[in-house]
Amino acid sequence: MTEHLEDLIVRAIAARDGDAPELEELARTAPESLAPYLPRLLAADVVYPAALYCAADDETQRGLVAEADAGGKGALRLNHLLAALAQTRGPVAEEAFRRWRDQPPPGADKLFLTPAEYMPEGGWTLEGDRARELCGPVAHHLVAEAAEEAEESRIPQERCRGCGAALWTALDLDTADARVAGALVHAGWSGRLRLVLCYGCAVDEADPVFLGVGPDGTSRLSDPPEPGTGLPAAGAPTERLVPGHLSGPYPDGSAIGGRPVWMDDAEYPRCPACGKLMAYIAQIDMQDISHMVGYHTFFLDAGCGLAAMVSQPE
Ligand SMILES: [Zn+2]
Ligand SMILES: [Zn+2]
Incomplete structure (x- = not known):
């Protein structure tokens, strides 16, 4: 399976697109199996579909946040980065969404949603200064x-x-x-x-x-x-x-x-x-x-x- 997964990752990187049914299936059923590959996907600019990033660790979240803060690659890419961060549901992402309420990342004015409004796609939301779960743990x-x-x-x-x-x-x-x-x-x-x-x-x-x-x-x-x-x-x-x-x-x-x-x-x-x-x-x-x-x-x-x-x- 690992070998097969490696193939899928290599293919996604070559195509600069992670939109493969097998990867999406893994993201739903065993997201942690994708976690070790996320730094490579991020480095290759494969940040879509967002669900791939469900199990992103703090380091990968920091990478996504840094890319969003750097700006300059257009609204669609920022849209994908924010959607991926929403799926991580992690502390680094939470901190960034909180910060972006007052200081949105460059290009956020071109999006239809504020950064924090991406969070419900991941099943959580910011309420005051803390994150709240919108979905059940089981x-x-x-x-x-x-x-x-x-x-x-x-x-x-x-x-x-x-x-x-x-x-x-x-x-x-x-x-x-x-x-x-x-x-x-x-x-x-x-x-x-x-x-x-x-x-x-x-x-x-x-x-x-x-x-x-x-x-x-x-x-x-x-x-x-x-x-x-x-x-x-x-x-x-x-x-x-x-x-x-x-x-x-x-x-x-x-x-x-x-x-x-x-x-x-x-x-x-x-x-x-x-x-x-x-x-x-x-x-x-x-x-x-x-x-x-x-x-x-x-x-x-x-x-x-x-x-x-x-x-x-x-
Ligand atoms: Zn009410
Ligand atoms: Zn009736």
């Missing part, structure tokens, strides 16, 4: 509930005010379950977390759907539809997904914790109450519950008692 798959359990947990179903359809229990988690507590530790939630909404009225929204939530399992849409304003959707899901076995940190199916799949750039919703980025908590692969392709991605601000669902259809 992940568990979400799997269809066994039929007997589904029968037991069947409670009289609430109905949508807008269209009259039965509501969908998107998530029903409890930190009493060690898997849930571990996957959601970064979110600071304690207790039951239930997200109940109308699939027909809430899913087609381009904007996040917000729900007020409480540790007793309370779930209330922040902006419920007016009575009689919708038609029940055909094929609304009825099954509930529950925590299953441990997954890697980058699950690509339904899961709690770890890092979400983004169909496009990472876009963590801001809490409507306090304006801070909400923590990612879970994603549902639409194919597990419907005939659609894409993800429902869920976020939480435990302090404000607000959850959000973002739908990313393919």
